[in-house]
Amino acid sequence: MFIASEINPLIVRFHFMAISDDRQRIMPMPRDRINGEPLAYPEAVLLTNPTNPQLGGEVDDKYQYSCENKDNRVHGWISENPPVGFWMITPSDEFRAGGPLKQDLTSHVGPTALSMFTSTHYSGKDLNTKYRNGKPWKKVLGPVFVYLNSISSLEDPTTLWEDAKDQMSIEVNSWPYNFPQSEDFPSSDRRGTVSGQLLVGDKYISDKPMWASYAYVGLAAPGGVGSWQRDAMGYQFWVQANEEGHFLIENIRAGHYNLYAWVPGIVGDCRYDVIIHIQPGSDAKLGALVYEPPRNGPTLWEIGIPDRTAAEFFVPDTYPTLMNKLFINQSTHKFRQYGLWERYSDLYPKHDLIYTIGISNYHQDWFFAQVPRNMGNHTYQATTWQIKFEIENATPRTGNYTLQVALASASASELQVRFNDRRARRPHFRTRLIGRDNAIARHGIHGLYWFYSINVASRLLRQGNNTVYLTQSRSKSPVGGIMYDYIRLEGPPETGPSVE
Numbered sequence: 372m373f374i375a376s377e378i379n380p381l382i383v384r385f386h387f388m389a390i391s392d393d394r395q396r397i398m399p400m401p402r403d404r405i406n407g408e409p410l411a412y413p414e415a416v417l418l419t420n421p422t423n424p425q426l427g428g429e430v431d432d433k434y435q436y437s438c439e440n441k442d443n444r445v446h447g448w449i450s451e452n453p454p455v456g457f458w459m460i461t462p463s464d465e466f467r468a469g470g471p472l473k474q475d476l477t478s479h480v481g482p483t484a485l486s487m488f489t490s491t492h493y494s495g496k497d498l499n500t501k502y503r504n505g506k507p508w509k510k511v512l513g514p515v516f517v518y519l520n521s522i523s524s525l526e527d528p529t530t531l532w533e534d535a536k537d538q539m540s541i542e543v544n545s546w547p548y549n550f551p552q553s554e555d556f557p558s559s560d561r562r563g564t565v566s567g568q569l570l571v572g573d574k575y576i577s578d579k580p581m582w583a584s585y586a587y588v589g590l591a592a593p594g595g596v597g598s599w600q601r602d603a604m605g606y607q608f609w610v611q612a613n614e615e616g617h618f619l620i621e622n623i624r625a626g627h628y629n630l631y632a633w634v635p636g637i638v639g640d641c642r643y644d645v646i647i648h649i650q651p652g653s654d655a656k657l658g659a660l661v662y663e664p665p666r667n668g669p670t671l672w673e674i675g676i677p678d679r680t681a682a683e684f685f686v687p688d689t690y691p692t693l694m695n696k697l698f699i700n701q702s703t704h705k706f707r708q709y710g711l712w713e714r715y716s717d718l719y720p721k722h723d724l725i726y727t728i729g730i731s732n733y734h735q736d737w738f739f740a741q742v743p744r745n746m747g748n749h750t751y752q753a754t755t756w757q758i759k760f761e762i763e764n765a766t767p768r769t770g771n772y773t774l775q776v777a778l779a780s781a782s783a784s785e786l787q788v789r790f791n792d793r794r795a796r797r798p799h800f801r802t803r804l805i806g807r808d809n810a811i812a813r814h815g816i817h818g819l820y821w822f823y824s825i826n827v828a829s830r831l832l833r834q835g836n837n838t839v840y841l842t843q844s845r846s847k848s849p850v851g852g853i854m855y856d857y858i859r860l861e862g863p864p865e866t867g868p869s870v871e
């Protein structure tokens with residue numbers, strides 16, 4: 372982790388922070404946080420008497436400025452007098468932990484600029500780098516590029532951000548750098564290439580394999596399906612495929628890898644089972660690979676979009692007294708506001724969420740996180756959501772059904788699933804205690820991805836009205852809970868009773 376900060380804390384000239392084109396603002400000073408009101412955890416502070424009065428009443432929390440690895444290329448600070456910028460540029464993700472969707476800190480009050488190589492943020496201890504049993508390990512972290520730029524006092528200071536983005540593009544195109552002399556940092560001619568095309572085979576969608584349009588395809592250490600998101604020790608190399616699923620991964624370090632992928636709009640994780648051996652200068656052409664996602668029968672109904680986030684679900688407005696003005700009227704960043712978990716108890720003070728297939732709309736009627744209900748006096752109550760649906764024109768007697776459940780996040784939670792019997796002593800399915808990503812408290816719309824394919828015996832369903840009960844049974848923390856990515860009920864193979 373690299374930290375750049377003003378040398379003299381009494382003379383802070385860098386007040387304007389830029390993370391991306393749509394996340395830029397004037398920031399409070401360190402003493403504003405010291406003089407502010409602490410909130411639910413130390414990182415979150417209500418600015419009660421800030422140096423800049425225009426910031427009064429806002430919440431400051433460094434996690435509101437987190438970013439996914441794939442989008443975290445340049446961020447930093449601008450001084451208006453003199454007009455100078457300093458920037459943290461990370462030209463490659465190959466040495467970062469957790470893959471392209473891993474979220475981490477960027478810049479925050481200080482002024483502070485971070486280059487995060489690894490952490491347990493938004494993942495928990497599942498992403499810890501562990502050293503044990505005398506096993507040798509080494510890894511090159513970086514290099515990263517610290518960029519300083521300046522303009523004349525007659526120019527617009529925000530042009531420093533545009534220049535920083537241009538410099539970032541130069542650095543990305545210069546990777547891997549040719550100046551490191553270490554044998555542990557191979558130059559481009561000592562690296563390899565992998566190319567191919569990824570297709571999706573799902574006969575319930577198409578008779579022929581479909582393009583895996585804009586799939587994320589990467590090489591990471593050999594492991595199980597989806598193991599890349601918990602890998603901190605190895606290198607990872609990711610690209611996004613084109614519309615036809617073609618991909619080209621360049622500048623791969625020599626080593627042994629599995630090829631992994633996930634496809635926006637398609638549930639589950641893909642892994643190519645063959646170990647790929649990369650040698651200096653090698654060019655592996657894999658041809659067409661077909662990913663067969665989890666599927667046992669036709670879709671009866673579905674909730675959400677399989678994109679590994681809860682972004683499509685209902686994200687409430689925060690409290691007027693606890694907002695960050697940067698995110699007002701920014702629907703794509705609304706989830707970054709502080710305290711949204713408390714809004715569930717406001718909206719559902721006595722009874723939990725009920726979602727009716729064919730009537731409810733998941734954009735409006737499915738809360739983005741299933742959290743405990745606040746009962747007052749620092750006590751919380753487990754919550755049970757209901758999905759109501761009908762099976763008509765056929766009695767579900769033959770063949771089993773499948774409930775596909777993808778979670779975008781889990782923190783100190785346990786999901787229990789029951790069918791048509793809320794009081795069943797034993798749930799028909801349970802995850803047991805899962806997750807430590809803390810994404811709800813840290814204003815993330817996802818953490819680690821979890822997937823469950825739940826077998827549903829036909830005797831558990833009936834003709835007519837049915838209800839799926841989803842219980843998040845752990846209630847020790849107000850920010851413990853789960854975020855759903857996608858839920859789908861499938862009928863028995865090759866059959867499909869109508870559903871309303």
